[in-house]
Amino acid sequence: MMTGMQRLTAAINGTLADRIPVFCNLLDQGARELGLPLEEYYRSGELVAEAQLRMRAKYGYDCLWSLFYVGKEAELLGCSRMIYAKDGPPNVGEMIIKKYDDIARLQVPDDIASHPAFAEELKCLRILKAEAGGRYPICAYLTASMTMPSLLMGMEKWLQMLMMGPHDLRDELLAKCSDFFRKQIAAYRAAGADVLVYSNPFGSTDVIPRRFFDELSLPWMERDLGPGGTAGVVYYCGSARFNKVIDAVIRRLGIGVYYLSPMDDIAEGKRLVAGRGLTCGVINDIMLLHWSATEIRAEVKRMIAAGKPGGKFLFGTLVMPYNIPEENIRTMLEAAYEFGRFETP
Amino acid sequence: MLEQVMNQYNEAVMDTDRDQALLVVRDALALGVTPEEVVFNIVVPAIELMMKAISEEQGVTLAQHFMAAQIASEVVDDMVPRFRKAPESVGTVIIGTSQGDFHGLGKRIVSGCLKAMMVEVTDLGLNVAPERFVDEALAHDAQVIAISSMMVHTAQGENGCRRVRQILKERGLERRIRIAVGGAPYRFDPELYRNVGADAWAENGITAGRVITGLIREVRP
Numbered sequence: 001m002m003t004g005m006q007r008l009t010a011a012i013n014g015t016l017a018d019r020i021p022v023f024c025n026l027l028d029q030g031a032r033e034l035g036l037p038l039e040e041y042y043r044s045g046e047l048v049a050e051a052q053l054r055m056r057a058k059y060g061y062d063c064l065w066s067l068f069y070v071g072k073e074a075e076l077l078g079c080s081r082m083i084y085a086k087d088g089p090p091n092v093g094e095m096i097i098k099k100y101d102d103i104a105r106l107q108v109p110d111d112i113a114s115h116p117a118f119a120e121e122l123k124c125l126r127i128l129k130a131e132a133g134g135r136y137p138i139c140a141y142l143t144a145s146m147t148m149p150s151l152l153m154g155m156e157k158w159l160q161m162l163m164m165g166p167h168d169l170r171d172e173l174l175a176k177c178s179d180f181f182r183k184q185i186a187a188y189r190a191a192g193a194d195v196l197v198y199s200n201p202f203g204s205t206d207v208i209p210r211r212f213f214d215e216l217s218l219p220w221m222e223r224d225l226g227p228g229g230t231a232g233v234v235y236y237c238g239s240a241r242f243n244k245v246i247d248a249v250i251r252r253l254g255i256g257v258y259y260l261s262p263m264d265d266i267a268e269g270k271r272l273v274a275g276r277g278l279t280c281g282v283i284n285d286i287m288l289l290h291w292s293a294t295e296i297r298a299e300v301k302r303m304i305a306a307g308k309p310g311g312k313f314l315f316g317t318l319v320m321p322y323n324i325p326e327e328n329i330r331t332m333l334e335a336a337y338e339f340g341r342f343e344t345p
Numbered sequence: 346m347l348e349q350v351m352n353q354y355n356e357a358v359m360d361t362d363r364d365q366a367l368l369v370v371r372d373a374l375a376l377g378v379t380p381e382e383v384v385f386n387i388v389v390p391a392i393e394l395m396m397k398a399i400s401e402e403q404g405v406t407l408a409q410h411f412m413a414a415q416i417a418s419e420v421v422d423d424m425v426p427r428f429r430k431a432p433e434s435v436g437t438v439i440i441g442t443s444q445g446d447f448h449g450l451g452k453r454i455v456s457g458c459l460k461a462m463m464v465e466v467t468d469l470g471l472n473v474a475p476e477r478f479v480d481e482a483l484a485h486d487a488q489v490i491a492i493s494s495m496m497v498h499t500a501q502g503e504n505g506c507r508r509v510r511q512i513l514k515e516r517g518l519e520r521r522i523r524i525a526v527g528g529a530p531y532r533f534d535p536e537l538y539r540n541v542g543a544d545a546w547a548e549n550g551i552t553a554g555r556v557i558t559g560l561i562r563e564v565r566p
């Protein structure tokens with residue numbers, strides 16, 4: 001049997017494998033796996049690593065996550081309050097930019113790897129690397145400069161600043177977020193992450209008009225990724241659609257992996273990537289909360305039929321909601337393994 | 346002439362150019378267009394045009410929704426005090442995010458559109474308890490409670506819309522007050538609004554205006 005890493009490599013290179021790679025993004029479910037409340041679970045890198053390894057072994061999918069929750073990035077920049085729910089992801093509970101002056105005060109840590117807020121993630125990464133490195137791709141999640149301010153000042157104030165200015169402050173904030181991004185991606189690479197999910201809803205034309213994408217998003221993405229390059233980087237717009245910009249992203253940034261929105265047309269996405277990278281078809285996992293087994297199988301089948309022909313295709317989920325029944329997770333995965341199989345010649 | 350001004354205004358809004366949109370309004374006033382005409386013949390039709398663009402899938406972006414709502418509510422706030430007589434309110438809506446949810450952008454866009462349509466909006470802010478939605482709806486004699494949620498667990502959790510529905514039932518208020526919901530999870534699962542006991546949902550802020558005024562009409566003779 002092949003490992004997840006072999007399947008992923010084969011999909012990227014367009015070589016033979018037993019089946020397409022299948023990524024299943026279970027985060028909060030780790031707490032349930034260990035029988036712990038979310039807040040306790042997320043305090044420890046050891047616990048997160050243990051749950052990630054257990055869930056992967058139990059379900060048989062092809063990835064491991066070092067991401068705890070997205071709000072962690074705000075913690076690295078000084079946020080000290082997270083809001084926990086009992087059945088959903090923690091959220092940033094304090095905006096560290098409350099007024100314009102706070103932008104000048106925002107400090108990008110010199111060394112991410114030695115920052116206390118990164119310590120548990122680093123522990124998690126070390127364990128994942130030791131236990132499964134080279135066999136299962138270890139994924140890290142990074143917020144693009146253009147999206148990061150939404151975690152620091154809220155989406156509402158950020159969109160207002162982005163659209164209405166003041167532009168000098170906007171650019172000052174973006175530059176800091178981009179510096180932060182560069183350090184963060186270097187830290188993840190150094191700690192052994194293989195797959196770097198580059199999350200940028202502002203890289204989607206569902207969120208901003210095309211003119212903004214060309215004039216602002218593209219240049220800032222270039223700045224984010226410039227020094228470190230695009231090896232292992234995955235283009236992802238937080239589940240917003242981006243088929244319309246795939247060609248521009250490939251030409252300008254050269255990113256090699258495209259994690260579509262469930263609302264994007266998979267066959268069209270693949271046509272647009274046009275053999276220049278790996279296309280990932282992503283299921284609308286919110287529907288797994290109540291779809292029947294028949295509905296789940298039909299959807300997985302439809303998606304894989306649209307993306308598998310010719311290879312260079314991966315099946316994936318978004319951030320799976322906590323309350324999806326285990327049975328539905330299995331049904332989805334088994335269907336993906338079955339329909340994703342390649343016939344041996 | 347009004348139609349030409351409306352087109353110019355609409356173009357500026359779709360272009361997310363607030364300064365230009367406000368300039369169009371200022372020039373129109375200087376040419377003798379009345380504040381009433383600005384609202385009812387320029388701002389409101391521009392919103393309706395946007396609804397049409399959305400239903401024809403011309404791809405209206407979040408930024409455009411945001412700016413349309415922003416500009417419309419600014420213009421309306423500026424014009425209404427200059428009306429010859431106070432405009433008749435279409436109805437009253439209580440809006441907030443569900444308990445545990447701290448995402449306010451959707452709510453702000455929806456409120457902006459509602460205000461432009463002469464709906465009175467009371468904004469309860471973020472993380473609103475279900476009892477509070479109902480109490481405030483009664484206090485303001487509102488026809489609709491509008492609840493915004495960005496995550497699955499705050500949309501379908503026990504302290505969100507479900508509980509609001511239960512309270513309305515317990516207090517015998519279901520004929521008087523309707524519930525509208527919206528936010529990301531509802532867009533990913535268009536049937537979710539039924540599961541949580543809402544009367545309606547809307548995919549974006551602009552259509553929310555139409556859906557909510559529809560609900561107001563249901564309960565307001």
Ligand code: B12
Nearest residue numbers: 070089091092155238451491493496497527528529549550
């Ligand atoms: C931008 C975004 C982010 C950004 C910014 C987040 C922030 N702080 O605001 C980033 C990348 C940082 C992010 C992070 C996370 N996100 Co996010 N994010 C999005 C995205 C792409 C858009 C959300 C948004 O702001 N939209 C703008 C608002 C205005 O749109 P809206 O809420 O839909 O509102 C419109 C309509 O719905 C309607 N409407 C809204 N309210 C109302 C109310 C009424 C009454 C009516 C009628 C209509 C209406 O009108 C509005 C205007 O047009 C969505 C996916 C998507 N495509 O929608 C995911 C999404 C919301 N995120 C999601 C999640 C899970 C998260 C995280 C919790 C992940 C994690 N595990 O950490 C974090 C939380 C971060 C935090 N706050 O601590 C999930 C939520 C679903 C779920 N599984 O519960 C989504 C749906 C993605 C997905 N499918 O997995 N996210």
